[in-house]
Amino acid sequence: MSNISEYFKDVFNGVLSLLKGMRVTAGYFFKPSAIVTQKYPENRKNLVMFERFKGEVVMPHNENNEHKCTGCGICEINCPNGTIEVIPKSIITEDGKKKRAIDKHIYRLGMCTFCALCVKTCPSNALAFSQKFEHAVFDRASLTKQLNKPGSQLMKGVE
Amino acid sequence: MRFDFIASYVSAFTGPWWKIFYDFSILTGAVDEWLKGSVSPFWTTVIEMVVVGVVFLLFYAVVGLFLVYAERKVCAFIQNRLGPNRIGPFGIFQTIADLVKLLFKEIIPIKNADSLLFNIAPYIVIIVNFMALAAIPYAKGLHAIDFNIGIFYILAVSSMSVVGVLLAGWSSNSKYSLIGAMRSGAQIVSYELSIGLALITIVILSGTMQLSEIVEAQRTGWFIFKGHIPAVIAFVIYVISSTAEINRGPFDMAEAESELTAGYHTEYSGIKFAFFYLAEYINMFIVASIAATMFLGGWMPFHIGNLEGFNMVMDFIPPFIWYIGKTFVIIWIIMLFKWTFPRLRIDQLLTLEWKYLLPINLVNVLIMAFLVLKGWHF
Amino acid sequence: MEEKVEIIATDEKQEFIINMGPQHPSTHGVLRLVVSLQGEMVKSLQPHIGYIHRGIEKMCESITYPQIIHLTDRMDYLSAHQNNEAVCLLVEKALEVDISDRIKYIRTIMSELSRLQSHQLFWATFGMDLGGQTCYFYGLRDREMILDIFEETTGGRMLVSYNCPGGVMYDLHPDFQKKVKDYIKYFRKKLPEYDAILTGNVIFRERTTGIGTLSLQDAISFGITGPSARASGLSCDIRKHEPYSAYDRVKFNEVLFTEGDTCARYLARVEEMRESLNIIEQLIDNIPEGPYAVKMKPVIKLPEGDYFQRVETARGELGVYVISDGNKNPFRMKFRSPNFVNLGVLNHLAKGFKIADLIAISGSLDLIIPDIDR
Numbered sequence: 001m002s003n004i005s006e007y008f009k010d011v012f013n014g015v016l017s018l019l020k021g022m023r024v025t026a027g028y029f030f031k032p033s034a035i036v037t038q039k040y041p042e043n044r045k046n047l048v049m050f051e052r053f054k055g056e057v058v059m060p061h062n063e064n065n066e067h068k069c070t071g072c073g074i075c076e077i078n079c080p081n082g083t084i085e086v087i088p089k090s091i092i093t094e095d096g097k098k099k100r101a102i103d104k105h106i107y108r109l110g111m112c113t114f115c116a117l118c119v120k121t122c123p124s125n126a127l128a129f130s131q132k133f134e135h136a137v138f139d140r141a142s143l144t145k146q147l148n149k150p151g152s153q154l155m156k157g158v159e
Numbered sequence: 160m161r162f163d164f165i166a167s168y169v170s171a172f173t174g175p176w177w178k179i180f181y182d183f184s185i186l187t188g189a190v191d192e193w194l195k196g197s198v199s200p201f202w203t204t205v206i207e208m209v210v211v212g213v214v215f216l217l218f219y220a221v222v223g224l225f226l227v228y229a230e231r232k233v234c235a236f237i238q239n240r241l242g243p244n245r246i247g248p249f250g251i252f253q254t255i256a257d258l259v260k261l262l263f264k265e266i267i268p269i270k271n272a273d274s275l276l277f278n279i280a281p282y283i284v285i286i287v288n289f290m291a292l293a294a295i296p297y298a299k300g301l302h303a304i305d306f307n308i309g310i311f312y313i314l315a316v317s318s319m320s321v322v323g324v325l326l327a328g329w330s331s332n333s334k335y336s337l338i339g340a341m342r343s344g345a346q347i348v349s350y351e352l353s354i355g356l357a358l359i360t361i362v363i364l365s366g367t368m369q370l371s372e373i374v375e376a377q378r379t380g381w382f383i384f385k386g387h388i389p390a391v392i393a394f395v396i397y398v399i400s401s402t403a404e405i406n407r408g409p410f411d412m413a414e415a416e417s418e419l420t421a422g423y424h425t426e427y428s429g430i431k432f433a434f435f436y437l438a439e440y441i442n443m444f445i446v447a448s449i450a451a452t453m454f455l456g457g458w459m460p461f462h463i464g465n466l467e468g469f470n471m472v473m474d475f476i477p478p479f480i481w482y483i484g485k486t487f488v489i490i491w492i493i494m495l496f497k498w499t500f501p502r503l504r505i506d507q508l509l510t511l512e513w514k515y516l517l518p519i520n521l522v523n524v525l526i527m528a529f530l531v532l533k534g535w536h537f
Numbered sequence: 538m539e540e541k542v543e544i545i546a547t548d549e550k551q552e553f554i555i556n557m558g559p560q561h562p563s564t565h566g567v568l569r570l571v572v573s574l575q576g577e578m579v580k581s582l583q584p585h586i587g588y589i590h591r592g593i594e595k596m597c598e599s600i601t602y603p604q605i606i607h608l609t610d611r612m613d614y615l616s617a618h619q620n621n622e623a624v625c626l627l628v629e630k631a632l633e634v635d636i637s638d639r640i641k642y643i644r645t646i647m648s649e650l651s652r653l654q655s656h657q658l659f660w661a662t663f664g665m666d667l668g669g670q671t672c673y674f675y676g677l678r679d680r681e682m683i684l685d686i687f688e689e690t691t692g693g694r695m696l697v698s699y700n701c702p703g704g705v706m707y708d709l710h711p712d713f714q715k716k717v718k719d720y721i722k723y724f725r726k727k728l729p730e731y732d733a734i735l736t737g738n739v740i741f742r743e744r745t746t747g748i749g750t751l752s753l754q755d756a757i758s759f760g761i762t763g764p765s766a767r768a769s770g771l772s773c774d775i776r777k778h779e780p781y782s783a784y785d786r787v788k789f790n791e792v793l794f795t796e797g798d799t800c801a802r803y804l805a806r807v808e809e810m811r812e813s814l815n816i817i818e819q820l821i822d823n824i825p826e827g828p829y830a831v832k833m834k835p836v837i838k839l840p841e842g843d844y845f846q847r848v849e850t851a852r853g854e855l856g857v858y859v860i861s862d863g864n865k866n867p868f869r870m871k872f873r874s875p876n877f878v879n880l881g882v883l884n885h886l887a888k889g890f891k892i893a894d895l896i897a898i899s900g901s902l903d904l905i906i907p908d909i910d911r
Contacts, residue, residue: 011515014739018500021734025237025499025671036678037241050685052692052707080604115607115698116706121835129692238674334555338577338892408668409740418896420562499734501741502668504893505577 049131054114058130059147066155068126071102075118083111110143184300223437224254237498264429276330281434283323288441290316295448296370298458298479309370321347331426339422343413349512353400356520360393360527361453374457381456389527394454401446408497451485458482559588563666563896566906577891582884590910597870602628602837610696613908615655616850618647621700623857627846628702631839639827640704645783649813654683655851656806659903666900704830745800749886749898759882763853764805769797775849787819802901838865876908
């Protein structure tokens with residue numbers, strides 16, 4: 001007799017556990033407010049990334065087209081996978097001294113692993129992360145970027 | 160003769176034209192009479208067959224595509240997603256776009272596959288679908304064939320789809336497909352029993368196998384209410400075992416994608432894959448229609464005893480709407496199963512059938528027979 | 538070549554050999570299992586690894602210690618933070634740097650958060666392996682919020698690269714504490730749902746109970762660690778036995794089960810989620826003030842010698858072993874990754890069970906393939 005009652009207990013408990021699960025899923029079915037999907041291209045305008053989001057490495061320039069990069073090459077040394085290449089040039093300052101400056105700061109986005117070591121170790125805070133995340137391009141070559149804008153100068157007071 | 164047709168057509172609508180929504184035989188009868196009057200009986204049959212065939216083809220495609228869309232939406236809402244929402248408003252044209260894509264897709268010939276069986280398998284599944292669809296009463300007078308053994312015929316026909324599945328798995332020369340097909344064979348053969356017994360419970364209650372009469376017998380109350388607890392038990396068993404029969408989750412052993420990638424149709428591509436895919440959904444539609452017809456009164460509106468006013472209001476809703484509504488409620492329940500439960504293992508599946516469903520079912524049939532014998536049902 | 542001969546030989550014995558992977562929905566990556574079946578029964582299986590071998594250990598020999606951090610992220614990507622922590626703790630131990638309490642607290646909270654998100658993904662994928670696809674979306678939905686918390690503070694979602702020798706990269710975001718507290722409140726409400734969908738479900742119980750039982754003896758001899766071993770009753774939690782960071786200041790239970798089957802491995806992880814919530818709750822209000830990083834030398838050179846540090850990742854014990862010749866690069870670096878060791882037991886567990894059970898067992902071991910190959 002106990003076998004039979006156990007058999008029915010099994011059936012009953014099993015069905016009960018199934019109904020519990022169905023209550024959760026059916027509950028969500030009738031609760032559209034729980035939908036978490038974001039409609040991406042539509043919400044592009046008000047889609048704000050977190051300020052620390054590592055989109056890509058950029059070199060901020062001020063309104064006079066000046067940056068803070070001295071061309072020291074510490075970022076290049078610290079980069080674990082050769083993403084950054086600093087091509088320096090020597091310029092002659094107003095007082096006639098020879099000085100190392102940046103010619104090209106090459107950044108290969110395709111190789112970057114976003115470890116943040118370049119931004120972190122830059123002695124003059126010349127590099128930063130931008131919040132841009134739409135990096136898709138048709139040509140791989142356009143992932144290699146020059147961070148200093150053409151004709152840009154070293155900001156005054158940055159050594 | 161042409162004028163006769165118009166006259167009879169008009170006569171069909173001389174009453175309020177929306178009457179045809181309550182009895183389709185007015186329309187079909189008018190067309191039939193006109194054909195009989197204008198061409199020979201042989202051509203009448205041929206033309207009627209062609210028309211019915213075309214209507215069913217359209218119906219098949221529309222229902223199949225809609226169900227695929229519905230499933231994607233239902234599972235999306237269950238999973239806190241939006242589901243298809245890009246093509247058309249709310250993504251309603253998504254499945255049509257998918258179908259167009261599948262139509263243009265290359266059909267990949269499989270190396271060392273048994274090409275005859277491989278090519279035939281999807282058609283078997285589709286043909287079986289059509290044969291079952293033909294016998295279902297959709298509304299009053301909307302019924303392709305009204306066999307006097309209708310439910311028996313549907314059972315017999317729908318169990319043939321396993322042949323298509325087995326052939327597909329066997330002929331694709333893929334190990335995953337083979338395992339899937341064998342699982343599916345074991346599964347469908349066992350669950351056929353439960354479906355049969357659950358329906359026999361209702362056949363005992365109604366005393367007929369003719370679907371139109373079964374529906375008519377439910378004018379005073381649906382069988383699920385008329386048949387006391389045995390009918391409810393039979394209904395639950397039917398829903399469970401029909402879910403298993405159509406290879407849907409949690410019984411989707413045959414195509415368990417986390418185990419067998421896609422089971423028996425792993426190797427199919429293009430429109431042949433679409434055939435399997437559509438057939439799966441039409442199968443779901445068929446079992447849901449049978450459940451609606453046998454337990455929930457088919458196209459019969461919801462009537463309560465002698466409440467004349469209430470019954471009138473219910474009668475105002477066209478039978479076809481009732482039928483579709485009931486079918487889709489059951490389809491929704493079957494979908495909810497799939498998107499809630501984890502999959503069973505093949506041996507557990509058979510345990511469920513042989514140790515739980517079958518004994519309960521047999522006792523249930525006995526109780527129902529006793530009830531009918533004593534006349535205790537409503 | 539030898540392998541091919543073997544397959545042909547077994548074919549003659551009327552075995553049914555299927556290749557599960559490297560592209561298969563439930564091997565979670567590029568693990569290839571050559572399974573020989575008899576009917577549905579698994580007779581034996583042979584894992585083939587190396588499809589995502591990147592030579593991380595060798596690469597480490599040519600880069601400096603701060604640079605190693607970003608490679609450890611990519612081993613066990615679900616316990617990225619714990620992997621980073623292991624290397625950082627090793628460097629700090631070697632250089633005998635005293636780090637502030639704030640750093641310890643931050644690291645512990647972050648570790649537990651990443652353990653939480655890892656177990657959530659385990660729950661999600663385990664449910665999907667067993668055929669309950671809705672689990673996947675519920676698990677990911679809740680995990681996404683942790684990733685948002687990560688992103689706000691560290692800038693990365695999965696591969697956080699947040700640790701650095703001597704501390705952490707940035708200070709906590711001002712919103713961090715509030716968001717974590719909100720999340721704990723939210724997730725405590727969701728856990729009963731997890732139980733309703735999977736843990737209590739009769740089909741789930743039937744599928745997992747008594748499947749792939751790992752005895753305590755076997756767990757020790759195969760070297761299993763982490764929740765998989767604790768499900769067999771092996772007390773192996775590094776957080777308890779060899780506390781690092783702030784684990785010696787929090788009260789938590791080591792989740793132990795004795796059954797050792799697939800269900801126990803699952804339950805161990807679900808219980809660990811609760812424990813993680815407890816740990817975070819104890820720490821989140823008491824984060825002491827202080828510097829978030831100790832000033833280190835620009836070029837970190839480890840004194841000559843060999844060093845070993847182990848941490849408890851979400852999947853078990855990660856050991857980092859470094860031989861230094863006094864240079865800025867390690868002379869030899871070795872990771873004792875939990876997944877590689879845990880994979881070894883798969884053949885032992887799955888033998889004699891069905892294919893469906895094999896999926897459940899490999900799912901319950903919660904293998905991360907990039908950590909196996911490294």
